[in-house]
Amino acid sequence: MTEQEEARIRELLKQSLRPAQAELSRDLSPQMLARLQARAVTVPWFDWVLLGALAICLCLVPSAIPVLLYNL
Amino acid sequence: MKIHPYLRAYMAGIVVPTIVLVFLLTAFIIARFGCHVPIPIELAMVFPMGVVPSLFGIWNMFHLWLGPHRHLPIGFHGAILPLILMPSGYLLGKTLGILKLTAEGVLYFQAFSVPYAFFGIALACGVIAYYLVWKYLIGFFNQVLGIA
Numbered sequence: 396m397t398e399q400e401e402a403r404i405r406e407l408l409k410q411s412l413r414p415a416q417a418e419l420s421r422d423l424s425p426q427m428l429a430r431l432q433a434r435a436v437t438v439p440w441f442d443w444v445l446l447g448a449l450a451i452c453l454c455l456v457p458s459a460i461p462v463l464l465y466n467l
Numbered sequence: 468m469k470i471h472p473y474l475r476a477y478m479a480g481i482v483v484p485t486i487v488l489v490f491l492l493t494a495f496i497i498a499r500f501g502c503h504v505p506i507p508i509e510l511a512m513v514f515p516m517g518v519v520p521s522l523f524g525i526w527n528m529f530h531l532w533l534g535p536h537r538h539l540p541i542g543f544h545g546a547i548l549p550l551i552l553m554p555s556g557y558l559l560g561k562t563l564g565i566l567k568l569t570a571e572g573v574l575y576f577q578a579f580s581v582p583y584a585f586f587g588i589a590l591a592c593g594v595i596a597y598y599l600v601w602k603y604l605i606g607f608f609n610q611v612l613g614i615a
Binding site for chain 1: 491511556560582585586588589591592593596598602607
């Protein structure tokens, strides 16, 4: 490839590719915050009741714990 | 992320039991080698270590395979798993000679007996625990890995 051709290719590439943006066009932090807030889990009361029932069951019948650990 | 969804479902499924296993194994090592418990509990580790994590992964793949129109909510899907795991654990325990059925209950390691009524309580606890774990933890990992 001659120097002339190389220069021609360089010129064509410069024309076809857009110049790279050194800075962000917009602030991404609000989007990130919104995404983090959207992920926040809300636990319904029913699940709290189940969790409480589970804790009470295991406290009242500790013998069930090894059975649970082995089988599950 | 559209590639390898079943592999991602498997990976999301095995995270929780793999983490729990580390603690179980630590407790086992302390009990067996620290406190010199004479019972061969390493036999009982076969089921939780070998079968449970893989089954979690496969069960999560099955949830994905069922698709949004056929599958149950993930909590209920996970709550079915103890109904498969408990009989499987019993069968494996019986095969390995870990447990034996007696008139009073199930005898583990020829050492301690658990009354049959406790198995009902353990199953209920297991169903509740699995419902919560699958709904919140595995559901979260499914979201993180782009499956849910």
